[in-house]
Amino acid sequence: MSIHTPDWVKDAIFYQIFPDRFAMSEHVPKPPHLEPWDDPPTIHGFKGGDLLGVLEHLDYLSDLGITAIYFNPIFCSTANHRYHTYDYLHVDPLLGGDEAFRRLLDAAHRRGMRIILDGVFNHASRGFYQFNHILENGPQSPYLDWFIIRGFPLHAYDSMHEPNYVAWWNMPALPKLNTDNPEVREFLMEVAEYWIRQGIDGWRLDVPLEITTPGFWEEFRRRVKALNPEAYILGEIWDGAQAWLQGERFDAIMNYSFNRACYGFFGGQWLDVSQRPGGFSLERLDGVQFSQRIDYLLGLYDWQITSAQYNLLSSHDEPRFLTMVHGDTRRLRLATLFQMTFPGAPSIYYGDEVGMEGGRDPDCRRGFPWDESRWDHALRSDFRRCIQLRKDHVALRxxxxxxxxxxxxxxxxxxxxxxxxxxxxxxxxxxxxxxxxxxxxxxxxxxxxxxxxxxxxxxxxxxxxxxxxxxxxxxxxxxxxxx
Structure with missing residues (x-):
């Protein structure tokens, strides 16, 4: 079949923002007991970043050369990373709520910036209404089949017992949605459609391989593309994804195979091979091995897919590139130049451009240092220069x-x-x-x-x-x- 991917993605420069950690606006009320912005992040701590903070720094992103933003989840949630969704139709009040997002989306679009959101459709949270209803009503709840329940009473908050319902990685806080249930499936499709109608430019889909319901992602694509044929559908798949990139499901994946190749060649002797980002082992590559790895990656998919791949060097799920190469900014510069000259859409993880470091989660999710005296200005200039190079030469895109x-x-x-x-x-x-x-x-x-x-x-x-x-x-x- 003919494969089509959004044309704008081929020219895009993405910037990934972890909303709680990028910028804080004084116009969003703050609760007490926030974790100090510059302290090392903890697993459960909130630092108070919000969407109006992003809005107030769009000039910074424009100056860098950014044309698209990928946000980690922004919906109502009980976790700082917001992968524990309890309301899919509203933006978390801690981030400024629906109004803040509307203002940010409109302002970004006026600048020609695209916005894609993180969709967590495999699992919800214990605070999700339908799960709470089961907690309160037991087997009499009409929402019983929204999840896969294996006994009562539910062990949702019982640390002495394993959860007696299917949960992501058996974590009781993340009950898995039963997408085989037509009601659940329709609910999630309507969520996807709702935010496309609100004007977002695409979805990044969390752990999509774990939704095994036949036809789910094909229907998702049909319904999203019916509303916006140029919406970007990006799957979080860490390895080969040929079956998912045939034009019927996703436009691209988060290209972790690309970043592992870059680790191997540009990290060289400085690469910390003791790390296993995403559970994958790392290996140092010489130029010949790197060339072979790149040829392999370029041969995996149709050129339409390759041109739309989301090429990253760092993310919220692994140590930052600079930390992986023991702080050697020369190696980050080279990897960034390669990223900006390679087929596919390059993505910068917030703060990489000013020299932010960070080890394993949660350390890779530090607060952005808005005190410019802490920036590596030469590194940021190199990022800007490489981004402009890509924009100046259509051959690179x-x-x-x-x-x-x-x-x-x-x-x-x-x-x-x-x-x-x-x-x-x-x-x-x-x-x-x-x-x-x-x-x-x-x-x-x-x-x-x-x-x-x-x-x-x-x-x-x-x-x-x-x-x-x-x-x-x-x-x-x-x-x-x-x-």
Whole structure:
């Protein structure tokens, strides 16, 4: 079948925001006993970030070059991460409520920014009305079949017993919704439709593999796309997802395979291989192994899917990239340059651009440091520069991809699109490296390549380009037919 993904995603620069930790507005009332903003985060603590805080910092995001925001859950919930949903149709009052979201959505759209929300449809919380009804009424509740109950009384708050109902990872706070029940299925479809009608630009779907009801995600796609054909449907799948990316379910996945490859090559000897983000082991990769891994990833899916993949380096579910490479900002810079020149939509996890660090959850969810004296300004400038590079060259967003050279410490590739060729070269080694790449067939005779940022000009000899790459450096060269 023909595969179509939202066209705007191919040009998007995403920014992931964990709402409780990005920014706090004085216009949203705060409860007592908030965790101090700059203290290390705890599993259950709330710091008080809200959506008006995001609204008040849209200038910051625009200046960085952001064109789309992915929010971790914003609906009413009993947890700081809000994956424990108890009301799917209203925004959590601690975040400013429905009005704050309406103002933020409208302001973002006026700037041309898209907004996608996190949909947690596999499980709810103990505070969810239908589950509470069962707690109060037992087997007489008309909502009994909304969950998979295995006995009474429910052990929802009984620490001495395992939950006697199906729960996500057997956590009593997260009762699994029975999506085989048509009422539950219809409820969730209507939730998805409601927020699309409110104007959101797509859904990121939490643990979608755990909903095994036949046809659920196909129906979800049909109903969402009927309201907005350009809505982005993004699945949280950590590994190969060929069965899910055939044009009938999702447009893309959170591309953790991409970030593991980047860890391996750009992290190099500094990579903390003792970590297992998402339960996956990490391995250091030389340039040849990295090239093979990238070729494999590019061959997994239809090009429409590849061009819409959500390519991340860090997220709320794993240690930050900078922490994984022991604080070496040079390696984060190189990985970011690769991310911004690779097919698919790049995503920045809030604060990576100013040098935020963080280990395993909850440490990777620290409060954003709005005191600019704590920023790595040079790093932020590099992020802005790499984002602008992607915006300036359509080949980086929509062009074909061709690996050109790889050895122990180097990797070179080209992106090609309608009269534009962009060559990107990396050296992750600690010493200068010499690389020769064959550009025959990519460039016309006597073509001149211009190095981005230095404006140096290079002319291939008999189709071959010789490069001297400094240690831990990345270079970008551009040829344009009309230049």
């Amino acid at each position: 929509r062009g074909s991809y061709q690996a050109l050279a790889a050895d122990a410490s180097t990797y070179v590739f080209a992106r090609v699109h309608e009269g534009e060729v962009v060559v990107v070269a990396f050296n992750v080694g600690d010493a200068e490296a010499e690389v020769t790449v064959d550009l025959a067939g990519l460039l016309p005779a006597q073509a001149i390549l211009h190095e981005v940022w230095t404006h140096r000009s290079l002319t291939p000899t008999e189709g071959k380009l010789s490069l001297t790459l400094p240690a831990l450096d990345g270079r970008v060269f551009v040829w344009q037919a009309n230049r």
